[in-house]
Amino acid sequence: MIRGRFTIYLTLLALSVIFMLGFFKQMFVMDVHPYNKDPAPRGKEYSKDGDFDWGTAVKYNPKQKLLLKDTVENILHPIAPEFRIGDALPDTVVRQIHIATSWRSGSTFLGDLLNHNMGTFYSFEPLHFESLSMSTERRLDLMNNIFKCNFHNKEVIGWMKHASKGENNFLFQRNFRSFKICENLLPGKVSCYMDKFQSPICSMSPIRVIKTVRFRVKLAEEFLKNDKDFPHFKMVVLVRDPRGTMHSRSHHSWCSGEECINSTVVCENLEKDAQSAYQLAKKYPGKVYLLRYEDICMNPYEEVKSLFEFLKLPRSKGLDNFIQKHMFGKESKKHPYSTFRKSDNIYMEWRKTVDMGYIEKIQKDCSIPMKTLGYHSFSSPFDRDNFTISVLSKASESIWPKNLS
Numbered sequence: 001m002i003r004g005r006f007t008i009y010l011t012l013l014a015l016s017v018i019f020m021l022g023f024f025k026q027m028f029v030m031d032v033h034p035y036n037k038d039p040a041p042r043g044k045e046y047s048k049d050g051d052f053d054w055g056t057a058v059k060y061n062p063k064q065k066l067l068l069k070d071t072v073e074n075i076l077h078p079i080a081p082e083f084r085i086g087d088a089l090p091d092t093v094v095r096q097i098h099i100a101t102s103w104r105s106g107s108t109f110l111g112d113l114l115n116h117n118m119g120t121f122y123s124f125e126p127l128h129f130e131s132l133s134m135s136t137e138r139r140l141d142l143m144n145n146i147f148k149c150n151f152h153n154k155e156v157i158g159w160m161k162h163a164s165k166g167e168n169n170f171l172f173q174r175n176f177r178s179f180k181i182c183e184n185l186l187p188g189k190v191s192c193y194m195d196k197f198q199s200p201i202c203s204m205s206p207i208r209v210i211k212t213v214r215f216r217v218k219l220a221e222e223f224l225k226n227d228k229d230f231p232h233f234k235m236v237v238l239v240r241d242p243r244g245t246m247h248s249r250s251h252h253s254w255c256s257g258e259e260c261i262n263s264t265v266v267c268e269n270l271e272k273d274a275q276s277a278y279q280l281a282k283k284y285p286g287k288v289y290l291l292r293y294e295d296i297c298m299n300p301y302e303e304v305k306s307l308f309e310f311l312k313l314p315r316s317k318g319l320d321n322f323i324q325k326h327m328f329g330k331e332s333k334k335h336p337y338s339t340f341r342k343s344d345n346i347y348m349e350w351r352k353t354v355d356m357g358y359i360e361k362i363q364k365d366c367s368i369p370m371k372t373l374g375y376h377s378f379s380s381p382f383d384r385d386n387f388t389i390s391v392l393s394k395a396s397e398s399i400w401p402k403n404l405s
Helices: 002-025 054-059 062-076 107-115 136-147 154-163 176-182 187-193 195-203 217-224 242-249 263-283 293-298 300-311 319-327 346-352 356-365 367-372 381-385
Strands: 095-100 120-124 207-212 234-239 288-292
Touching: 095 107, 095 217, 107 120, 107 207, 107 234, 107 319, 120 176, 136 154, 136 207, 136 217, 154 187, 154 195, 176 187, 176 195, 187 195, 217 234, 217 263, 234 263, 234 300, 242 263, 242 346, 242 356, 263 288, 263 356, 263 367, 288 293, 288 300, 293 300, 293 346, 300 319, 356 367, 356 381
Parallel strands: 095 207, 095 234, 120 207, 234 288
Antiparallel strands: none
């Protein structure tokens, strides 16, 4: 039943994207940025008060109208009479997924993996907007409105304005389905940062994923307890061996703040997030999942299978191909932000270069979370250099029993 309804929603989404592509190409080209106060005159698709008129848009795109009419009447209505092209999907079927993690913990790959599933609207690092200076209330408001596809919200508009700057375009480019449509519609990719483009696309997406590295796990309880607005909300807490995390961060000049480079602070936050994950999992059964980066690298197919079963998501035919290409393929790349990796060694790369003194400091600062999360401490350079000794001291089932998810 679930797979059948998802097939319907994915079909609707695909048709809606075709529809939007058609009418956006018919719009009058705006010669100014959407955040300027005086936009150029727009086409007949807009009403007098400036709102976009879906009905009029169809009227001025007759070919799109005929295609949609035929498809809806002959294919969709017999099995889903209550749904219409362009309608927002009901909360009863939408899946909101939050990937909560920290910098350089493998979250870019995990986010891209979930984004690879059809019907996904992916929001990459919305808290990049104001980083650590943003209050908890504003962070929650921003994420709440993104999950609800309220792109006209003040905080979300601020995020879009931030992402529209050239050096920040990567924030929206990760949502590749949406970006491929909008990047060539108007000059300067401006449609990609318009609420009237993003809101409808988001509203028609049955899977909505937000990935953050600036959000403490305990704060997600605001979404977990809100069954009215988010009945299918689930959180994936991604952790990584702090020795590997700190090594990876050391290569980036932007990682200069205490929460990023100070191992004492990093370990305190890791401990808090791990404890919050266990507490929330017990309080909200079936809604929280803790995943180690190393487990994905060592057993990607099995770990992804377990993750998708927890999320109750159908696995697309191309998912295994995505894993093969990004984790085992010949295209593995050296770029620090590339998601192409040689999984059989990348998670242990730090063991080849990190000084034993620094390893011992991290192990001391992180002794509690490392024990909780099943990471093995090395007592000598010999142990560090002996790759037959695993970085893991516990199996994934031991640190996160199935009854927690």
